[in-house]
Amino acid sequence: MRYDRAVMGRGRIGRLGLLVATIAVLIFMYLPLSLVIAYAFNKSGTQTWPPTGFTLEWVNAALNNRGLKDAFMTSVGIALGATFVAMILGSLAAMGVARHRFFGRDTVSFLLVLPISLPGVVTGMALSTTFATTDLPLGVMAIIVGHATFCVVLVYNNVIARLRRVSGTLEEASADLGADSFQTFRFVTFPQMRTAILAGALLAFALSFDEIIVTFFVAGGVKTLPIWIFQSFRLANQVALVNVAGLAAILLSVIPVYIATRLTSDSSTVGRT
Amino acid sequence: MGPPPARSFRRGLAAWMERHPRLRLLLLLGLPLGALVLIYFGSLAILFLNAFWQRDTFTGLVQRDFTLENFLDLARPVFITVTLRTLVMAAAVTLTCAAIAFPISYYMARVASPRVRGAMVVAVLMPLWASYLIKIYSWKLILSEDGVLNWALSPFGLKGPGFGEVGLWLVFTYLWLPYMILPLFAGLERIPSSVLEASADLGARTWTTFRRVILPLAIPALVAGSIFTFSLTLGDYITPGQIASGRQFIGNLILADFGVPNLPLAAAEALVPLAIIITYLVIARRLGAFDAL
Structure with a gap:
């Protein structure tokens, strides 16, 4: 009885208080986003609260807006390019670090996490200066390169977490049964990594x-x-x-992330091919 | 008849790589690390180099003559004020995020059932990833003169903070909160129940257990979360410009000098947030925050 009360959240009052605080935080997190979604269907088309009525007029207008559509497609293309680069580089680095012992192994993770953890304004200015200095053009390719530098770590983190969880013994068994390292990769390592790569790619x-x-x-x-x-x-x-574009932007970042969490919460990765 | 030649070549290559694990490692790490070092760290080096060069006052272009003047310019009162203001903001946002994140993280980690916990992790992750610009935009709608906040507060005769430093503090807290919740949740989840029970058995009340057992064990996780809240605040120039346009923060200042154009000065200024975050990262690593990420 005594420690029931003493451990936070086990006593009835403590538990209720925690629950109320938790719900309050969740409301705080979702209210602003739902506001934009509400405005996207607001009849008056202005930003005054409260909304005056429901309409699909703005969704329709957004679908017919050339500039908005072009921007959307450009973003999809860039995101696909950056994701592709990040998938390959992140997986390679994760395999190297997870299955080898070498001097400076911890430093690799530290180096990979730097681009995402250093202030964005510095990264942006450094890349821009470099492109100007080397006479490389700015534009879609430059954006893809820039995004890839900090997207790599997302794939890397997902894949390395997976490789650490599934021990190397299956790979050793594969080798003992006569498979060469390419066969082991194709039939043992890769099937285990697959969903982790995909989850990292969706985040990227x-x-x-x-x-x-x-x-x-x-x-x-x-x-x-x-x-x-x-x-x-x-x-x-x-x-x-903008409200409709915001709705699209929210959906296109939230849906991949939702799928990614489903992919990584599934721990039964061994034995499925 | 032996196996086809292509296959034996592959086998031979595989066996050769098996005998040379160092080479295999080089093949795996060479491309990702090479690209990262060349592009990312190369770019930082080029930026660093620019801080030692001069700017032609007429054309605004960079002249490759060595000078330390840009670093002396960092001592000017405006820059010091703006840097301090940004640091105070980052600290305030970090503390607020930690205070708000604690109850929900604790609930997720130690009270909720596994199913609810899983759903809540997703519920916290999604706003983290939902469009950054739209989150700022939604707060412009909330804080504006005829926006939601004033509408909701007017029956009580109150007014929202509007656009300014208080509003910015609110918006930053909103933006970076999930970055604090997730590591804190992971950190609290790792505390063994036996430790909490032992504390209670030894006669500690809830508050004592929190202060002397839970909080110290959560420090690495709090530090991990604070890396994000700090770095994101220091590197942001869009949120201050949108929410507190009358006030300069370090991101805006650097962007403004970059746009003058005065690249050498902007480069020297950029080294300040860079140095702060790298120092922070090194200390965080010592405190074990990287295991908590």
């Missing part, structure tokens, strides 16, 4: 699709969806479209 896609701080420095006139949204902040006649 969501991050790239949403990025603006670094993108701004290397875009060189290319309009991604976040840049389109940012520039529309200043245009009073586009506020209604």
Whole structure:
């Protein structure tokens, strides 16, 4: 009885208090986002609260807006490119670190996490300066390179977590049964990694699709969806479209992340091919 | 008849790599690390180099003559004020995030059933990834003069903070909160129940257990979360510009100098947040925060 009360959240009052605080935090996290979604269907098309009625007019207008559609497609293309690069580089690095012992092994993780953890304004300016110095053009390729540098770690973290959980014994068994290292990779290692790579890739896609701080420095006139949204902040006649674009931006980052969490919560990875 | 030649070649290559694990390692790590070092660290080095060069006052272009003047310019009162203001903001946001994150993380880690816990992790993850710009935009809608907050507060005769430093503090807290909840949840989940029971058996009340057992064990996780809240605040120039446009923060200042254009000065200034975060990361690593990420 005594320690029931003493351990936080086990006593009735403590538990109720925690529950109330938890729900309050969840409301705080979701209220602003739901507001944008509500405005996307708001009849008056202005930002005054409360909304005046329901309409699909703005969704329709957004679907027919050339600039918005182009920006959306540009962002999808860039995110796919950055994800592809991140998938390959992140998986390679994870396999190297997880299955080898070498000097400086911990440093590799530290180096890979740096691009995502250093201030965005510094990363953006550094990349922009480098492209200018080396006479490489800014634009879609520059954005893909920039995004890939900090997307790699997302794939790397997912894959290395998976490889650490599934021990190397299956790979040793495969070798003992006469498979060469390519066969072991194809039939043993890769099937185990597959969903982790996909989960990392989905996160990379969501991050790239949403990025603006670094993108701004290397875009060189290319309009991604976040840049389109940012520039529309200043245009009073586009506020209604921004809400719809916001809805699209929320969905295209949240849906991949939702799938990614489903992929990694499934721990039964061994034995499925 | 032996196996086809292509296959034996592959077998031979595989066996050769098996005998040379160092080479296999090089093949695996060479490309990712090579690309990272060349592009990312190369870019940082080029930026660093620019901080030692001069700017032609007429054209604004970089002249490759060595100078330390850009670093002396860091001592100017404006830059010091802006840096301190940003650091105070980052600290305030970090503390607020930690305070708000604690109850929900604790609930997720130690009270909720496994199913609810799983659902809540997803519920916290999704706002983290939902469009950053739209989250800022939603707060512009909330804080504006005829926005939701003033509408909700007006029956009580109150007014929201509007656009300014208080509003910015709110928005930053909102933006980075999930980055604090997730590591804290993972850290609290790892505390063995036996430790908490032992504390209770020894006569500690809830508050004492929290202060002397849970909090110290949660430090690495809190530090891990604070890496994000700090670095994201220091590197952001969009949120301050949108929510507190009258006030300069280090991100805006660097961007403004970059746009002048005065790349050498902007490069020297960029070294300040860079140095702060790298120092922070090194200390965090010592405190074991990287195991908590």
